[in-house]
Amino acid sequence: MADVLHDNKQRQRIHLTVAALTLLVVVMFVSAAWLSLA
């Protein structure tokens, strides 16, 4: 049975998900401002 607390692959996947979502947050924030300036 997998030890879910010490699974490095899982940890990497989590970090990748967080990075992608953070990028989405930045894009949405900037696009609101950019649309307003356009």
Added chain:
Amino acid sequence: MATAHHADHPTGLSRWLFTTNHKDIGTLYLIFAFVMAIIGGLMSLVIRSELWQPGLQLVDPNFFNQMTTVHALVMIFGFAMPGFVGLANWQIPMMIGAPDMALPRMNNWSFWILPFAATLMILGLFMPGGGPAAGWTLYPPLSVQGGIGTDFTLLAIHMLGMSSILGSINIIATILNMRAPGMTLMKMPMFVWTWLITAFLLIAVMPVLAGAVTMLITDRHFGTHFFDAGGGGDPVLWQHVFWFFGHPEVYILVLPAFGVFSQIIPTFARKPLFGYDSMVFATASIAFLSFIVWAHHMYTVGMPMAGELFFMYATMLIAVPTGVKVFNWISTMWRGSMTFETPMLWAIGGVFVFTIGGLSGLMLAITPVDFQYHDTYFVVAHFHYVIFGASVFGLFGAVMYWLPKWTGHMYNETLGKWHFWLTMIGFNLTFFPQHFLGLAGMPRRIPDYALQFTDFNRWSTVGAFMTIAAQLIFFYLAIRCMKGGAKATDKVWEGSDGLEWTLSSPPPYHSFTVAPKVK
């Protein structure tokens, strides 16, 4: 399963300040939401007391406007959203067989931003000039003109938004990466699905609100003119950007409640959920459509006919996936062995009340009709049926459904039913007459009104006091259930199904440290 040393945790204040445990953080969120509901509820009583009869009697008009503004902000950002995040924290790890949320330390931070943000928002009311009085939509130029209390609120909105974004990242990372072996996406409980979609909505629109609020702050203090026509800007720009956030926000408040209904109804109908796949796709469709309907909130500012038609038809289209969900819930109940314990009453009541709100929403979607109803009490009635019907009924339903699992004790069913019926009757007494007030032309956000509106307003005020008073029963019921009562079984309900019901009641402090296998 948990061993004894796993259950070790700090006690007293430090347990709650430094906790990274999803159950503790879920509890904190739920308590916070209840406190904010009481504060927001008391504000609504100020509003309703002022409207008891025409002719000013209690508060000055500016304070009245602050009450309508802050009541909405508190209820949306302080009560409904944190309430559902609390449920997500408690339930998602237990429903997908994960030991905790993916990012437990960030989880602690997400929560502890909230009390400070809420304090800032409430403190704004006590600043010179009072709090924001522009309505929760913060339309310029009013919101540009407000005093320092408005700045308190804008900063609070930034903080609440940050908390929501952090919480959503955590929820998505948990659901996508920490499901037990065998739990494919299409085997997830509907509550988890609705939260996954809601979290994406939050991540897409909260930064847009943050962008808009930032521009408002720079307009107020740094000499920009984004929303100032005198400086080459446009106040209508705010409306577009705000409602691009604001309409998906409605579904952020509603979709997790749909998830709750989809858990409760099969349990008490003792049948699997009818049309699971269509429920998932309907939820995703509602989320998608929520991004392309924002301008139906602003038909009256004037826009090209093609724009009006597009937003009208796109809005009406939302009725299709919503209808799919309502018919699926009814089909789940059809020929089921139904019983009507308190959570089931909240679920059926929620579907009933929400559907009335959905139908009045269809009326408002029709552009020429909206010109008549816009900014009247009809709109107030409509969105309370939608948001109270889904969010409040959903939250109470969820708490009653899972409270025995969380505490290990059954709640008092008689008190639960009293709470439900008094809230149901009080709510309808408050808001149903407001449809008639709106149709007759009573504008919203006014502290005074013409004499002919008096009777319906009085019904409404009586209903509001009844609704708030009924919550005392819930408070007593919840405290009593936490302290003791009949022992709950692990399964709690005869028809319950899912991983959380395989854990003990109450569940161990650390559950699923070894992932379960899902067939």
